[in-house]
Amino acid sequence: MLRIDCPWCGPRDETEFRYGGQADVFYPEDPSSLDDAAWAEYVFVRGNPKGWFAERWVHVAGCRRWFNTERHTVTYEFREAAP
């Protein structure tokens, strides 16, 4: 069981959260200019680092807030949670 720091509620069990994937994946500024390859990149391609990874999580069983945090994909440490 991971312990995840909610920036509002503090440390809670992993089961209170849902995962939201990689953080900072922004909708294209000019969608009509994208070709298929660029759309595929936006929709499907995500980072897969060995180490720190910026992610979105939502505290569904608590304050129901989305927040960004960093998780270490090897050690499962969390750090720098922010709303």
Added chain:
Amino acid sequence: MTADSLTARRRSPLCHLADQLAAAGSPGAVRLAELPFQTLVEVRCGGADSLHASRPGLGASADSHAAVIGRLADIVGLPFPRRVGEVAGAGSRHVLWLGPDWWLASGPPEPCPDPGLEAELAGRLRSAAACQASVVDLSAHFTTLELSGPRARAVLAHGCSLDLHPRAFGAGRCAQTMVAKAQAVLHQVAEIPAASYRILVRASFADYFARWLLDAMLEYTTADGEAVGGSRGIAHRGYTQ
């Protein structure tokens, strides 16, 4: 149908377990009861969160957040908690912190179908200009269980991973969390040893959750409690302080 006859006909989610709840535990250890038909009104105020005092890096705006909450409290006419997990108010009326822009006002039972608390809060908000807040009656969404006694915290620890030790949690604190895998709002009303927790669970979870609590309370049940309960069919360990 008149409000009187509706109020007389309503049944609480745990009325079928009232005898078992009353027989469980023992007065010196832990007691369980349903507090049926509590009036619960959700208050949400968009934008309050962006000014929240506990938001990292935004300490400077703590004053403006306090001002927003203070204004809301003035309009609504109830004290509002200013911090994460706090409960404001006393006696029978409380306001619980559920999220940075999200509160739950609770009060004693009122006649259905239109609780006066909701109408009162909504009326006050409507008459206040430029206050973007919503008020929704959630009384029938939850039922409230009251778990009290010196072993109440130990019973909750069977299924709740929150640190409920007095150094981290106490009277006047609340949390939305999982208890026995069910989403619950936990509100500590009084300190140990009179300790009393109010646990709000969805009406549809109430039967499962109350039976889970009855099971968790077995080991704190005395021989006297056993005699009241009668036929549970398992050996009880006597409770010792």
